[in-house]
Amino acid sequence: MAKMRSDRLKIVFVLCLAFVSIGGQHFESKVAQLLRDESEDIKCFVEVKDLTCFWEEERNSLPDQYTFTYSYENKIKDCVVSSLSLLASNKTVFFCKLPKTPFFTTLDVKVSRDRRMLYSRSLNAENFMFLDPPRNLTVLSSGKEGQLNVSWLPPLLKYMDDSMIYEVRYAEEGSNMGKVEVIKVSTMLVLLGLQSDTRYKVWVRVKPDGVAYKGYWSAWTEPVLGVTQPSELDPLIMLLVLFIGLILCLLSMTVILSHQKFLLKKLWPDIPTPERKFPGLFTVYKGDFKEWMSQNNSSMWGRSVHVFTEELPSPLEVLSEVSLSSHGTSQREERKPVEEDEEKESERSDSGLPDRWREPPQAHWLMEQLRTLQENPQPLSQSLLPQSHDTYVTLNQNSQGDGVREVDDVFEETLPLQTLFTTAGTPSLNTSHSDLGSLQQSSGSGRLSSQSSFEYPNHTWPPKGPGYAYMAVADSGVSMDYSPMSSSRIVELGRHRMYTNDYKNEIFLHKWPLSGEHTKSGSDFCMGPIW
Amino acid sequence: MQITRLFAFLLMVLEWTRPGLSSPLRPICDLRVVDHFIKEAWDAEAALRACKDACSIATNFTVPLTRVDFDVWAAMNIEEQAQEVQSGIHVLNDAISSLQASNQTDVLQSHIDASINNIASIRQVLRSLSIPEYVPPTNVGEDKEMQKVSSISELFQVHINFLRGKVRLLVASAPVCHQGVS
Numbered sequence A: 001m002a003k004m005r006s007d008r009l010k011i012v013f014v015l016c017l018a019f020v021s022i023g024g025q026h027f028e029s030k031v032a033q034l035l036r037d038e039s040e041d042i043k044c045f046v047e048v049k050d051l052t053c054f055w056e057e058e059r060n061s062l063p064d065q066y067t068f069t070y071s072y073e074n075k076i077k078d079c080v081v082s083s084l085s086l087l088a089s090n091k092t093v094f095f096c097k098l099p100k101t102p103f104f105t106t107l108d109v110k111v112s113r114d115r116r117m118l119y120s121r122s123l124n125a126e127n128f129m130f131l132d133p134p135r136n137l138t139v140l141s142s143g144k145e146g147q148l149n150v151s152w153l154p155p156l157l158k159y160m161d162d163s164m165i166y167e168v169r170y171a172e173e174g175s176n177m178g179k180v181e182v183i184k185v186s187t188m189l190v191l192l193g194l195q196s197d198t199r200y201k202v203w204v205r206v207k208p209d210g211v212a213y214k215g216y217w218s219a220w221t222e223p224v225l226g227v228t229q230p231s232e233l234d235p236l237i238m239l240l241v242l243f244i245g246l247i248l249c250l251l252s253m254t255v256i257l258s259h260q261k262f263l264l265k266k267l268w269p270d271i272p273t274p275e276r277k278f279p280g281l282f283t284v285y286k287g288d289f290k291e292w293m294s295q296n297n298s299s300m301w302g303r304s305v306h307v308f309t310e311e312l313p314s315p316l317e318v319l320s321e322v323s324l325s326s327h328g329t330s331q332r333e334e335r336k337p338v339e340e341d342e343e344k345e346s347e348r349s350d351s352g353l354p355d356r357w358r359e360p361p362q363a364h365w366l367m368e369q370l371r372t373l374q375e376n377p378q379p380l381s382q383s384l385l386p387q388s389h390d391t392y393v394t395l396n397q398n399s400q401g402d403g404v405r406e407v408d409d410v411f412e413e414t415l416p417l418q419t420l421f422t423t424a425g426t427p428s429l430n431t432s433h434s435d436l437g438s439l440q441q442s443s444g445s446g447r448l449s450s451q452s453s454f455e456y457p458n459h460t461w462p463p464k465g466p467g468y469a470y471m472a473v474a475d476s477g478v479s480m481d482y483s484p485m486s487s488s489r490i491v492e493l494g495r496h497r498m499y500t501n502d503y504k505n506e507i508f509l510h511k512w513p514l515s516g517e518h519t520k521s522g523s524d525f526c527m528g529p530i531w
Numbered sequence B: 001m002q003i004t005r006l007f008a009f010l011l012m013v014l015e016w017t018r019p020g021l022s023s024p025l026r027p028i029c030d031l032r033v034v035d036h037f038i039k040e041a042w043d044a045e046a047a048l049r050a051c052k053d054a055c056s057i058a059t060n061f062t063v064p065l066t067r068v069d070f071d072v073w074a075a076m077n078i079e080e081q082a083q084e085v086q087s088g089i090h091v092l093n094d095a096i097s098s099l100q101a102s103n104q105t106d107v108l109q110s111h112i113d114a115s116i117n118n119i120a121s122i123r124q125v126l127r128s129l130s131i132p133e134y135v136p137p138t139n140v141g142e143d144k145e146m147q148k149v150s151s152i153s154e155l156f157q158v159h160i161n162f163l164r165g166k167v168r169l170l171v172a173s174a175p176v177c178h179q180g181v182s
Helices: A002-037 A235-258 A260-267 A289-295 A297-311 A324-351 A361-375 A379-383 A385-396 A403-422 A483-494 A505-511 B002-017 B031-049 B070-075 B078-101 B106-128 B152-172
Strands: A043-046 A051-056 A066-072 A075-079 A082-086 A091-097 A106-113 A116-124 A135-141 A148-153 A164-172 A178-184 A188-191 A199-208 A224-227 A499-503 A524-528 B056-064 B146-151
Touching: A002 A043, A002 A051, A002 A082, A002 A091, A051 A106, A051 A116, A135 A199, A135 A224, A148 A164, A148 A199, A164 A188, A178 A188, A235 A260, B031 B106, B031 B152, B056 B078, B056 B152, B078 B106, B078 B152, B106 B152, B146 B152
Parallel strands: none
Antiparallel strands: A043 A051, A051 A091, A066 A075, A066 A106, A082 A091, A106 A116, A135 A148, A148 A188, A164 A178, A164 A199, A199 A224, A499 A524, B056 B146
């Protein structure tokens, strides 16, 4: 019997210790929190049913030195002071726990030391409820996506079940940013709008609602982890998406098919073939142009002529050769048309004849020379013909014949000048100094002086000799009068908007970078057609 | 003679039917109703807390004690609790009603009127819970459960404390509301 009694006593003692220790943990944490947050000298709170008031003091003092009294409804009562050492903050507090706390009435609390009042406070006990955190927090994933079911039990406290308010905090695992939900009375909450397949931490704390009881927020519970469901593809949405996609495909196919040809033409344009212009060339003659030409000679003649006419050299060309020899050549060639123009101008001014077809005696003589030369062509001149053709066309064309005639005229034109130059010193032709900047009347109009042609400038041109069917013009411009041609030629050239540009030496240098050799060549003419 | 017979007959009939009695009310067990009155009492108390000098009156008010010891309260039976609550309400009502007669500011008058209405509503709530009515004691002597206050602000403090404490506890533990709960 005695043994059983002692065992029972031991069990009770252990339970009491456990209870006190558990309560102590909460108690210490509450004291620590209020010590941090509360600014009053005497800090009070109600833990379960009893009011505890404490204050901070120096370590050296003893609890016996203090007197704690509280009064209500004209009654004064004492309370035993105890001390508590906070391990976390290394502070000592003195506290008193009222044994039978009167609620819903005004309490006057006083702390005295050596009969001297230190602190005092007037308060209502029901306004300082400091509850324990909620119990049994559980977080479960609900059946739906992005939701969590959170439930807990309220702290053990009678009379206050209906007047509690809860705060639920949740955050993603590893994140510090959390959201807070407030819920009244109910101990269950469904969290909405969460990310699927994510781990969340949930905390809960409690406080009196402030109507019948007031107090501080409790401490947060320990966090509880919950996992949301992974996202599922709603089958209805999938079906709808497929259906709409199918409809769009059908529509696009219909549009493409209805405008098939147009789209093909835009995307894959046909490479144009000349087959249309040459009927039968590729199909019948398999690309053999000669045969096709021969077969279609009569019908295609007109067209070929047009082709040839297109390829005929233009009567006037801007000569832009820059090599020494060629430049000299080009220079001279350029000068020819200029001189011719000058000659024409001078001829016009001199004669002033409206009739363009009148032939002065010099022109007639030239024609004679042409014909003689044509019968006896010189080899040199022929070699130079390709170069000089262009220029001499302009000079010597007699008539406005067809293309064939023109070709013949080219040959004719080269000859007379050559003849002129070979017979140096021919008195029939006279030089006439011309100011290149103006169109002067030549005194000896209509005459060409070959002597001037051989007045070379200081620098030496390659002595190509008199074989060149052009004149080398040095300081002075040579005016040549091909009067029968001049006026007519002007008409011809008028079709091509001919123009003359007069350059001084300097300008010529700028335009022709390689013309440094011709610094002293005097003024040069540059004539070019404008197409 | 015939008139006296008629009167006797009418008295019997009226005694039998008792038309003065109202139909039984549905019990109001939801504490949110009481909380609503408490919130209004809070407003009055907050408004009158600042009013001290202007609201002081020479006469004293007899008001009920508002103190609640939970252990003591839990040990009391329902009749004792009901008696305490009903007598306190009665006394409070008298005290606040005495203010209506005197000239007060408009703000104060509105709060006084609201408090009197609330007390009447609370009485209806208690009646719905089948709480026994208050029977004033025959002795005129001072009740130990009473106290004296000298200011209107104290009066309304007592008012709010009484409602939050004893009245609410009584409604929360009314046996009518806990019938059917094991």
